[in-house]
Amino acid sequence: xxxxxxxxxxxxxxxxxxxxxNRLKRLAxxxxxxxxxxxxYGAIVLIQxxxxxxxxxxxxxRRAAPLAILACGQLFVVVSGGFDLSAGxxxxxxxxxxxxxxxxxxALTWPVIAGLYAFGLCVGLLNGLAVTVLKVPSIIATLGMMxxxxxxxxxxxxxxxxxxxxxxxxxxxxxxxxxxxxxGTLPLAALVLLALALLAAWLLHGTMYxxxxxxxxxxxxxxxxxxxxxRATRIAAFVxxxxxxxxxxxxxxxxxxxxxxxxxxxxxxxxAACVIGxxxxxxxxxxxxxxxxxxxxxxxxxxxxxxxxxxxxxREAVQGxxxxxxxxxxxxRERRAR
Amino acid sequence: xxxxxxxxxxRTGRARRPRLPVPALLTLVSLLLYAGTALxxxxxxxxxxxxxxxxxxxxxxxxxxALGQTFTxxxxxxxxxxxxLVSLVAVLASYLMAGDPAMIAPAVMAALGVALLVGLLNGLLVARAGxxxxxATLGTGLMLQGVLSASYExxxxxxxxxxxxxxxxxxxxxPVALPALLAVAFAAYALLRFTRLGAHVYAxxxxxxGARMAGIATERVTLFAHLAASLGAGLTGLxxxxxxxxxxxxxxxDGAYDLxxxxxxxxxxxxxxxxxxxxxxxMAGVLFFASLDACFTMAGVDAFLKQxxxxxxxxxxxxxxxxxxxxxxA
Numbered sequence: 001x002x003x004x005x006x007x008x009x010x011x012x013x014x015x016x017x018x019x020x021x022n023r024l025k026r027l028a029x030x031x032x033x034x035x036x037x038x039x040x041y042g043a044i045v046l047i048q049x050x051x052x053x054x055x056x057x058x059x060x061x062r063r064a065a066p067l068a069i070l071a072c073g074q075l076f077v078v079v080s081g082g083f084d085l086s087a088g089x090x091x092x093x094x095x096x097x098x099x100x101x102x103x104x105x106x107a108l109t110w111p112v113i114a115g116l117y118a119f120g121l122c123v124g125l126l127n128g129l130a131v132t133v134l135k136v137p138s139i140i141a142t143l144g145m146m147x148x149x150x151x152x153x154x155x156x157x158x159x160x161x162x163x164x165x166x167x168x169x170x171x172x173x174x175x176x177x178x179x180x181x182x183x184g185t186l187p188l189a190a191l192v193l194l195a196l197a198l199l200a201a202w203l204l205h206g207t208m209y210x211x212x213x214x215x216x217x218x219x220x221x222x223x224x225x226x227x228x229x230x231r232a233t234r235i236a237a238f239v240x241x242x243x244x245x246x247x248x249x250x251x252x253x254x255x256x257x258x259x260x261x262x263x264x265x266x267x268x269x270x271x272a273a274c275v276i277g278x279x280x281x282x283x284x285x286x287x288x289x290x291x292x293x294x295x296x297x298x299x300x301x302x303x304x305x306x307x308x309x310x311x312x313x314x315r316e317a318v319q320g321x322x323x324x325x326x327x328x329x330x331x332x333r334e335r336r337a338r
Numbered sequence: 339x340x341x342x343x344x345x346x347x348x349r350t351g352r353a354r355r356p357r358l359p360v361p362a363l364l365t366l367v368s369l370l371l372y373a374g375t376a377l378x379x380x381x382x383x384x385x386x387x388x389x390x391x392x393x394x395x396x397x398x399x400x401x402x403x404a405l406g407q408t409f410t411x412x413x414x415x416x417x418x419x420x421x422x423l424v425s426l427v428a429v430l431a432s433y434l435m436a437g438d439p440a441m442i443a444p445a446v447m448a449a450l451g452v453a454l455l456v457g458l459l460n461g462l463l464v465a466r467a468g469x470x471x472x473x474a475t476l477g478t479g480l481m482l483q484g485v486l487s488a489s490y491e492x493x494x495x496x497x498x499x500x501x502x503x504x505x506x507x508x509x510x511x512x513p514v515a516l517p518a519l520l521a522v523a524f525a526a527y528a529l530l531r532f533t534r535l536g537a538h539v540y541a542x543x544x545x546x547x548g549a550r551m552a553g554i555a556t557e558r559v560t561l562f563a564h565l566a567a568s569l570g571a572g573l574t575g576l577x578x579x580x581x582x583x584x585x586x587x588x589x590x591x592d593g594a595y596d597l598x599x600x601x602x603x604x605x606x607x608x609x610x611x612x613x614x615x616x617x618x619x620x621m622a623g624v625l626f627f628a629s630l631d632a633c634f635t636m637a638g639v640d641a642f643l644k645q646x647x648x649x650x651x652x653x654x655x656x657x658x659x660x661x662x663x664x665x666x667x668a
Contacts, residue, residue, distance in 0.1 A: 081668035083472075085597075134657035135667045137610045143597050144653035151645030159642065220666035230666055268476060281470045283668060317484025324469060324477035331468045 032329065033277040033293035040300040047307050054183045060299060062176075062187035062255065066091070066248035068295035069193055070266055071273035072200040073244020075291040076237040078274045079204070081217040081283025082131060082138030084238060086145035087245040087270060090123055091263030093153040094249025099163035099258040100156060106166040113169070116246050123149060124242030128235030142238075146267070154260060161258040173254015189251050193292075196247060201288040203240070213237060217283025272319065273298055276326040298322075360607035364622035368629040375633040384636060387511065394516055396628035399574050399581075400598055401519045401621065405526050406570020407599040408620045409563040412530075414543040414612025415464055415471040417564060419456065419479030420571040420599060421590035426482050427453050427575025428585025433495035442501050450572045456482065457568025461561030479596070486587045496584040505581035515577055522573065526566075527617040539563060543612025571595070602627055605655045626655070 045052045051060075070087055077084040094116050101115070102108045123145060130141035157163075175188040204210040212233045215223040224230045245263075252262055275281065276297055277290025301322060305315050358366070372393060376384035383389055403420050410417045427449045434445035456478060463474035486493075507514045530536035541549040542559045550556045574595065579585045590596075600610075606623030608615025630651065634644045660667065 130653055130657070131667060134653070135660040135663040136653055136656045137604075137660070137667055140601065140604055140610070140656050141653055143601065144649040147649030147652065148646045149649075151642045151649065155640065155642035155646060220668070224666070234666075272476075275473060281472060311488045313487030314484050316487070317481045320477040320480025320484065323473055323480070324463060327469045327473045327477075328467055335468070
């Protein structure tokens with residue numbers, strides 16, 4: 001097996017325009033999701049004018065917050081060139097485990113939250129190690145983790161929701177700050193989303209770690225030759241994704257309550273949100289803002305379909321269609337850019 | 339680009355030990371596991387002819403889908419819509435038959451025709467439109483599922499008893515579907531091994547750009563692979579309709595045929611990146627899953643614990659091949 005030598009012909013002279021073009025591309029990628037979201041929300045307001053009120057928008061934001069947070073975490077793995085299919089199962093585990101351990105006792109809230117993040121850290125580390133050390137492709141590695149974590153949640157709960165969440169725990173997803181100037185109401189979940197999205201954006205777009213992650217996703221061999229610790233960078237991406245799943249689970253448990261299929265299919269929706277937000281599968285491109293708006297777009301779409309009275313089942317069909325369209329648009333743009 | 343080391347870890351020097359090919363090794367491991375568990379739990383009946391047939395019977399549903407999935411993975415694509423397609427075909431077949439034996443043939447043709455149309459759509463999206471196969475087939479899968487769930491109220495039906503022989507009838511002590519699965523596997527093997535199209539499948543999966551430069555119509559090969567995957571899913575759908583006497587929109591999803599089929603193909607030694615692997619590896623992978631299931635049942639493992647162990651075993655089984663990979667894997 002020969003080591004493939006990456007092309008190193010790019011001179012510093014033509015790096016600047018490439019960087020500029022990349023920045024433009026990134027902006028364009030983010031614009032699509034924002035544009036589609038604005039369009040969908042406009043349509044919703046046309047049909048149901050009360051959605052123009054800030055309270056309705058805030059409510060949408062609150063319900064979309066878990067998916068948006070999940071999408072931010074998933075984005076790290078997608079940018080690194082992989083997938084994290086275990087995220088949805090981890091959301092379920094978070095909700096189920098929290099209610100079982102807390103059992104309505106508010107004193108246990110904070111220790112349980114700490115414990116859940118520790119569990120998430122382990123899941124992320126195991127995913128990362130399976131991909132980087134065992135070299136198992138991330139689809140398979142995280143699929144295995146999805147089965148195991150999902151099975152663990154079912155095993156522990158016996159397949160039915162048991163236990164109870166404490167009010168303190170539910171605060172994150174439920175609590176709404178009232179009488180806020182300009183906005184009227186402000187759900188705590190929206191604030192959590194804002195804080196975590198800013199954190200993710202800083203980590204991905206503002207730090208050396210983020211730059212390394214893009215490099216790894218673009219061309220791992222080249223990144224390695226350039227001195228990037230590829231393994232550690234990748235493992236960290238899986239950890240970020242797992243921690244975001246725990247956060248999403250805490251919010252979801254807050255307003256949706258306990259259910260053994262709380263996280264079903266969320267991993268695919270999160271990947272869809274990243275893609276709608278302009279991220280490239282198999283790595284190298286994506287923005288946090290795009291991922292957040294990708295998630296909001298999905299939720300606006302669900303809301304619109306609800307208002308139109310379409311059966312719940314058709315939601316999925318439309319989601320599939322949107323997904324294909326979003327990627328088709330990206331594929332066509334990329335072909336044109338070349 | 340070399341994504342992975344050759345499977346028998348290219349030790350071509352003088353110390354060349356004869357090695358069992360992957361399918362044989364995996365089959366051996368599966369059977370030892372099965373026999374060992376049977377003896378350990380003192381269930382000797384599991385080792386009788388009926389017991390072994392029962393084990394093989396567990397292979398059928400997953401077998402057809404996995405054979406189809408082998409083609410998509412070999413060309414370097416993937417098909418996540420198969421689980422939903424299994425449900426669609428099962429529902430459609432039982433709706434069209436509506437208990438009438440005269441409708442068996444037309445219903446089977448129509449259901450498989452729909453499956454091929456879905457395959458065509460997948461193939462066009464992947465090969466022509468250049469959409470990432472994961473997203474394209476995830477999207478078509480969601481569309482199928484949505485349409486199916488929304489219209490199931492009007493699509494209830496059941497298959498006539500005659501059609502159920504596909505699942506319950508037997509030939510020379512073997513369930514009918516078992517020789518059928520074997521025949522399909524042989525056909526797939528022959529196609530890959532002895533035809534030009536088969537060679538092209540490996541060429542496209544190994545190096546798509548090189549294959550294109552060599553004059554292979556790569557788009558058509560990818561399209562063919564997606565047709566094969568859909569056909570495999572269609573056969574599983576028909577089998578499940580026969581076994582359950584009617585299809586429901588959930589059978590494909592409940593069986594997790596999308597992810598399971600991918601898992602057994604990869605466990606069977608087919609490279610997820612394409613270009614290397616084959617039919618018998620997949621069949622051995624399916625046997626491995628069937629034996630695992632049988633062992634868990636014999637040992638009385640809790641259904642949920644089974645899932646936990648299964649997840650770990652999938653990763654470990656794939657790691658056996660991949661751990662020697664040089665370079666990075668995403």
